[in-house]
Amino acid sequence: MAKNLNTVNTETFITKWMEEVNENGTIESLAKKLNLKPASVYQRSRTVSETLATQGVKLPTLRMSSERKKSVDPVKLAELVKSLTKQQTEV
Numbered sequence: 001m002a003k004n005l006n007t008v009n010t011e012t013f014i015t016k017w018m019e020e021v022n023e024n025g026t027i028e029s030l031a032k033k034l035n036l037k038p039a040s041v042y043q044r045s046r047t048v049s050e051t052l053a054t055q056g057v058k059l060p061t062l063r064m065s066s067e068r069k070k071s072v073d074p075v076k077l078a079e080l081v082k083s084l085t086k087q088q089t090e091v
Contacts, residue, residue: 008034013044014059021060028065038064 008016013034020030027045031038042064049059 008036008044010048014048017045017048017059017062020062026063026065030062 016030016034020026020033027041028038031041034041036044045059045062052059
């Protein structure tokens with residue numbers, strides 16, 4: 001039994017990718033538009049990125065999902081690492 005796969009040619013993929021970049025979209029939103037799984041879109045972007053790199057072109061990045069747009073507090077992260085380091089040395 002053949003699987004029902006949605007195929008997208010590379011030119012279309014790059015065009016849609018760049019549209020998402022220009023709209024501040026995400027891999028998740030692009031996957032919905034292309035009717036693909038986010039993991040498939042991510043993997044395809046890695047393959048396309050490697051191909052473009054051979055020509056000296058860098059594929060712009062997209063966030064995985066809109067929920068990851070929250071900024072990271074570097075002070076909190078540093079404190080976390082320091083506290084966990086102390087715990088490990090005390091054991």
